[in-house]
Amino acid sequence: MNKTAIILGATGLTGNSLLLQLLEDDRYSRIVLFSRKSTGIQHPKIHEYFIDLFQLSNYKSVFKADDVFCCIGTTKAKTPNKDTYKAIDYGIPVSAAELCKKNNIPTFIVISSMGSNEKSKLFYNRTKGLMEQKVLKFDIKKTHILQPSLIEGNRKEKRFGEWIFKQLSKAMPLLKVGPLKKYQPVSENKIAKAMVYLANAEHKEIRIDNLTIHEIANSYD
Template sequence: MKKTAIILGATGLTGNILLQRLLEDDRYGQIVLFSRNSSGRNGPKVKEYIINLFELHQYEQEFKADEVFCCIGTTKAKTPDKQTYKAIDYGIPVSAARLCKIHNIQTFIVVSALGANTKSSFFYNRIKGLMEKEVLNFDIKNTYILQPSLIEGQRREKRKGEWFFKQLASAMPFLKVGPLKKFQPVPAYKIAKAMIYLANSTHKEIRIKNHKIHEIADAND
């Protein structure tokens, strides 16, 4: 029997690539999207709910699937208000994990960030760390947290910090080897590949570090 997957964040860089790959994957019969804006994707496999994601809990009856992929995330530039920032990067993934627990959905895969830490002095990393901690508290059987460094790909908006790091990485090959390898930017398509692999296999690690995302994606070309 073919599976049903839910994607949160299908209009973003990683989520959009993930959606395309799942649509092409014969193991999946339906892809359910919860989004603020339309993904622009139509077809028999797509079921889309255009909602206020802060009110995801109100869609409990529609939140049913075999697997949930959460690609939600924002930036300081896009969301300077810290309360709103936390509501997005912490609140939405935690709400999704709670609904997984309610409906006994046993696979939850979420994109976090390298450096996520509840005790970090950096607000962004601290919020990601708090999100990870709360998600794990739901004790969903197959929980995987991906921790990418900078994510590469064609975005609609420009991110100055990411552009600078990419230029630095391209000019300094040693960032791709040795102890600095863990900071190597990861293409969004590799994150999507790793997420699908993890949903369809067993992996002993819950937190998938940046270099492991590269390894999983490269091993499943």
């Protein structure tokens, strides 16, 4: 194959893992990155556009690919302002999906979250749910929405809530085998593996829950 991929969020934890995997994947000859800053990775496949992602809709002429991977996301700690938070977690993925529709890009894969629900009383879950709902309205030929639990990985910033969850998970074997298994943390590497698989395989499910992410990624190991 000679595919082109677009990654939004390649400087983040999961997006960076995805980028590294695509660089090793012979099916992809061109990887286009839209971000505010460089990943710092030099490779002949990489083509970077340094832009204001809030203005993504202005880049329709260069937003062209076979597969679009959206790994955009923030946290309450990093983005306490709710309007800015929504502009990131809802606005950017929706703008990307809209460009996919306008440019006839057949594949759009986006990371959401476990617990996403457009009717939730929790702002975070409601924002993710509304994003999913809007993305699906564009009716892109192949759309997959990943809903991971806690994402494990070596982040530059420390997240206290995630640290607490990790300590609890170490003390709870049921997260591995029991009814709570669906809540087990998932690494950024596994999420990236699942995204690449979904872009290149026939998979009926649109929403990919946490357990399915683990199952898809483990099939590679």
